[in-house]
Amino acid sequence: MVDLTALLADLAAESEQLDALVAPLPPQAWARPTPAPGWTVGHQIAHLAWTDEMARLAATDVDAFYASVTSAPDVSRLVDHGAEQFLAAPAELLARWRAGRAALIDALTAVPPGDKLPWYGTRMSPASMATARIMETWAHGEDVADALGVTRAPTARLRHVAHLGFRTLGHGFAAHGRALPTAPVRVELTAPDGDTWAFGPADAADRVTGPALDFCRLVTQRRHRADLALTATGATADEWLDVAQAFAGPPGAGREPRAASGAGAPA
The missing domain is CATH 3.30.1050 (Nonspecific Lipid-transfer Protein; Chain A)
Incomplete structure (x- = not known):
């Protein structure tokens, strides 16, 4: 059996590590380009905040999740549109990301055992969703670290x-x-x-x-x-x-x- 509580603790820790990297940055550093074409440091955090919100909707309001997909102006640009939609001034964006990831952990904790959550082209268990969020948080953190010229020590996560x-x-x-x-x-x-x-x-x-x-x-x-x-x-x-x-x-x-x-x- 997968320990969802342990997974969610690792997700929180991975997010906190990236939070500690970006929180002290001056506003101009949030506009620094990252290796992802067209994406700044701010876009990377906005993407994580948007994806956390989509995952929370998948766990709490299936109809709202599907509506977010069908109402997108251009499905082929869904990811870029999400980052652009959530992009804001650093302090506002940081607060939104923090609140959203905490809400996601609460939502995944409350999913009934055995339930699968809708996702883009598939369905996922809460444990799989948590694992995917760890992966994305770490990967986008790599882009941020590259943009800032920082080397992050790898962890057991x-x-x-x-x-x-x-x-x-x-x-x-x-x-x-x-x-x-x-x-x-x-x-x-x-x-x-x-x-x-x-x-x-x-x-x-x-x-x-x-x-x-x-x-x-x-x-x-x-x-x-x-x-x-x-x-x-x-x-x-x-x-x-x-x-x-x-x-x-x-x-x-x-x-x-x-x-x-x-x-x-x-x-």
């Missing part, structure tokens, strides 16, 4: 991101219009504390190995594969590293190799 990245192997192939693989893949990652996190059959011929931080950056498309110390053994594992995508929706544009873009080595 990355295990949630890594596990989600492994579980969405098939989604990465499907999102890119490729046939679902039939060969199982074993993933063995070096955790921040030096331990090993392993997913998949121990006897699988196809394997991915390397630092957990690099794997998480890959599956959230925060770094190009060429900039990461990941090793793929086998054709399926090798192809997966080109299409891996832990987030829902169409394939992301990904990131250019940092050396090619002049951004330097990964932080």
